[in-house]
Amino acid sequence: MSATKEVVVRLTKYKNVLEKLRSLGFVKVFSDNLADAVGVSPALVRKDFSVFGLTGKKRAGYQVDDLIAQLNRILGVDEVQRVIVVGCGKIGTALMRYRGFARERIRVVAGFDVDPSKIDPNAPIPIRDINEMPYIVKSEKIQVAILAVPETVAAQVAEALIAAGIRGILNFAPILLKSQNNVVVQNINIALELENLFCLLRFAEQGLDRGRP
């Protein structure tokens, strides 16, 4: 078995759960516990761990501290991860002010916008003109950007980010940006998630098989 994207996603989930468990005073944990918390089967937890050589003890489960340390090493989140927000509108501002990032060692170092009225280089998290973006990205060696600009300009701003050296984009615009040549993109489409929720509800009501035989 190899390390696919799905495995990495689950490892991150395990790690987050483990951190909560540690803060509750847990010292050891079983694959069953993690499975319940993350919503997968215990066997899968053990398989995932075995891919990376994470091992427990045959009757004592896994040491929480140990496991977190190893996961941090594997996932590479030892140091603070820095990110910029591009488009400081409604959702961009909410993200800039989100306190939950700190807990995951994520720091928003700056925001960027075209609208002069948004710009404020002296704020705790400065908001700068989008034209300064390439310079800051280079000088600060920023690798990841949160993209929260209007749909109409999202593709072109994404291009600019990549040109400036950004290698990872978390995209909130409702267009499908594609991961390609060295750039990783995660698309978050909230309206789509809501739509799906409505559909799943309707399907749950009516039974999931509406196709013709």
Next chain:
Amino acid sequence: MSATKEVVVRLTKYKNVLEKLRSLGFVKVFSDNLADAVGVSPALVRKDFSVFGLTGKKRAGYQVDDLIAQLNRILGVDEVQRVIVVGCGKIGTALMRYRGFARERIRVVAGFDVDPSKIDPNAPIPIRDINEMPYIVKSEKIQVAILAVPETVAAQVAEALIAAGIRGILNFAPILLKSQNNVVVQNINIALELENLFCLLRFAEQGLDRGRP
């Protein structure tokens, strides 16, 4: 092949793409076009359609109008979908003001909060006391809620929503709410997505991705 959740998700994506194509004046479309736009293979597009008896013509592809109509019927989005926002803080407010929902026929009918200073029943989208939530949910027959309250109270507020009759929850709090008995939950964990982005980047860097092509 049966209609799994993944198929429904893709159908919604096809539908969104089709609506954009229609607004561009497209009349017919091929499985290849949809495949490119959604990032899957043409064969899968056709398979997905065949599950629901959606058929095209052997050389003329699919009629855009037709397909949208059928997808709307299948997905059940003929009428406006109504939703409430629970927790009108940073992200809750951003969502309440999001204009993109209208295009997908989603309407936020009210917000709810505990903080008296947030409450404003006369706003275009009224913000009410959380205590009124059960009453409004019942009288307005609301089925779906966006949950944007602090992590610490998210589980208990979710319980209250379900007790009030809510059947679908889009959860932004960084805890894993589980779908169970008649209630569908979609979790959106933005910090987790960012963390994954950083990990994937690091993996890509180090050539450690013993994964898929």
Next chain:
DNA sequence: CGCAATATGTGAAATCCTTCACGAGTGAGC
């Protein structure tokens, strides 16, 4: 100390999902 209980680690099996490949219509062009 020795035993029994219990959780891990992992090949094998099962399941699920996607792609392949090709027969079969069909519309466009001549």
Next chain:
DNA sequence: GCTCACTCGTGAAGGATTTCACATATTGCG
């Protein structure tokens, strides 16, 4: 009207992922 290039629809094949099941190791306990 005929042809043929082109796209659909779909069974079969292929891959990927998950679960099963059990040998194995360890620990708590009497």
